[in-house]
Amino acid sequence: MLCSKILSWIAFHGVSAPARHNASRKIPPAASHGSRLHQSRPLCLCRRDLRDIQDVLQHPDCWEADAVNCRCCGSDRLELVLDLHRQPWGNDFVPQSEEGRSALYPLELFFCHDCTMVQIGYTVPKETMFVDHRYVSGTTKSLTRHFEEVRDRILDRVAFRAGDYVLDVGGNDGTFLSTFLPKNVPVLNVDSGRLQAQLSEKAGVPCLNDFFNETTALRVREERGPARVIHGSGVFFHLEELHSAFAGIKKLLADDGMVVAEFIYLPGMVRSCAFDQIYHEHLVYYTVQSFDALLRRHGLEITDAELVPIHGGSCIAYISHAGSRPKTEALQRIVADEVEGGFDTVEVYRDFARRTEALRDTVRRLIGEAHAQGQRIQALGAPVKGSTIMNYCGFDETQFECAVEINELKCGTWFPGTRIPVRHQNAVEPPDLYFMLSWNFKDEILAKLTDFRAKGGKVLIPVPEPHIV
Structure with missing residues (x-):
């Protein structure tokens, strides 16, 4: 309608x-x-x-x-808690040489009153978002260091045998799996992106260029045998074929195998008011409790978990076949904290919506004041999360002269949903004010802006509290 x-x-x-x-x-x-x-x-x-x-x-x-029915349990008892309005999908970078504009889709967040899963209601087809896109994981040093730390955690937990291998679901350009190559651990990437699959192969990481689902999992098991470790970073909430994927993981995982799932942690996102983590690629938003409820439908369960700072606050869940490993005290503490914080109730998300609107209004005011003063303003970076905040705030080329990027694949395009040009950072004169969209990597980015700030340049950081440094 x-x-x-x-x-x-x-x-x-x-x-x-x-x-x-x-x-x-x-x-x-x-x-x-x-x-x-x-x-x-x-x-x-x-x-x-x-x-x-x-x-x-x-x-x-x-x-x-x-x-709308719940992606996890199928219930129709969903409540709309946050409406971010119609938006493009966040990696829809239209080349400046083309006349077309990004299509707009509803971006609305729902809470399931039966299983507590938080999710968006509209699905942009996976073939639209994940076959031809411009995101590559190897451009950020902080993420590469994080992947090395996750590799070490896995090696501490798993004694690999002959024939074992690590499979990465949605492994992008192979950055994570490439950390295992010096350790002589066999790897396999499964990624639907055409460019990403090519980059993975070029990096020495074999890649099956396909979507991961039950059919793909059975194919891999037939060709490679069971996987000792299945890893996914920022991908297990992308899955349009959610139940098919976890049914496949159940069948592909070795009896003593382990799934390592990294995901944006919903309680951290809510506490930080990081509403820009909501975009069409992210179909579901997990607490440990809601994720475990989904996994138990497929004979899997979380046995350990830890919270890490990457991406502004993430959770690493360690998953096994149900009943095969004891649950740790660390996991029990995280679950207790979720219950105490009310993250299994809708009231928390209603309050999140109110705080999101207030944050948006503050950002609008700060950008509006800078623009009224005649300051030159540029968006710093063009991450997918940046599309959410830019479009929700209603920003366009009247306030921003451009967005600057170091990912050359995005340069020469329009920022999704706008006519703000994306240009390479090295080819543009620095502005008076940067609007930092990749705030989750702010320490790494600010370290690169020492000279800019010493000359009087300012940076607006929107999350968790909008402020200018």
């Missing part, structure tokens, strides 16, 4: 609304969150409304609305 404001404009101008057709996992009716307009009043449209009208006529499939 289209929002009432858009439908009113279409009806007033005599344009036929696009026909609906069946599609899975869409949003609930837009009347539940759209502002109600009276036909007798003049219809006033802002610049973004006009863009939305153009988008709905060009991309009608993105505006349909059917009932």
Whole structure:
């Protein structure tokens, strides 16, 4: 269903609304969150409304609305807790040479009252997001160091035997698995990205260029045997085929094997008000409790877990076949903290939504003041999370002269959902104010900006509290 404001404009101008057709996992009716307009009043449209009208006529499939069911348990008892409005998927970097614009999709966060899983309601097809995209994991030194630390944790826990191997689900360019090569541990990457698979092979990490699901897992087991370790960093909440993937992991994992799952930790995200971690690639958002409930549906369970600072706050869960290992005290402490914090109740997420709106308003004010003073403003980095905050704040080329990047694959494109050009950082004169979008790597980034700041340059860091340094 289209929002009432858009439908009113279409009806007033005599344009036929696009026909609906069946599609899975869409949003609930837009009347539940759209502002109600009276036909007798003049219809006033802002610049973004006009863009939305153009988008709905060009991309009608993105505006349909059917009932939402929980991705984990199938329940229909979902509550909309945060509406980030229509947004592009975060890695949709349209080349500046093309006329087209990013399609916009609902970005809404729901809480399941039956299994407590937090999730978005709309699914952008995996073939759209994960085959041809520009994210590569090897561009950040902090992430590479983190992967080396995770490798060492695995080696401390697992004594590899002849024939054992480590499989990485969604291993991108092979950065994680490449840390095992000097240790003479066989590896296999499974990644759907065409470019990422090529980069992985070039790095000496064999890659099966495909989506990971039950069919893929059975194919790998037939060719390679059971996997001693299955790893996934920032990917087990990307899975459109969620239950198929974990059914495959169950069948592929060796009897004494271990799954190492790294994911954005929902309680940390909420406490930090890191709403920009919500984007279309992230379909579900885990607490240890909700993740374990999903795993137990497939004969797996979390036996240990630890919290780490990477990506602004992540959890590493160590998973085994159900009943094969005892659960650690560290895991029990994390679960107790979740219960005490109320992360299995909806009230926490309603409060998160209120704080998100307040943070957005503060960021808008700070950028608006700088712009009014005539300051030159650039977005620093173009990470996928940056798309969420830039579009939710409604920023465009009138406030930002460009976004600067060191990932050359993103240069020469438009920042998703805008006409803000993405340029290489070394090719652009520094601004008066940087808006740091990759705030989760702020220490590494600020260390590179010592000279810039010494000359009077400023940096706005949006999360957890917007402030200028």
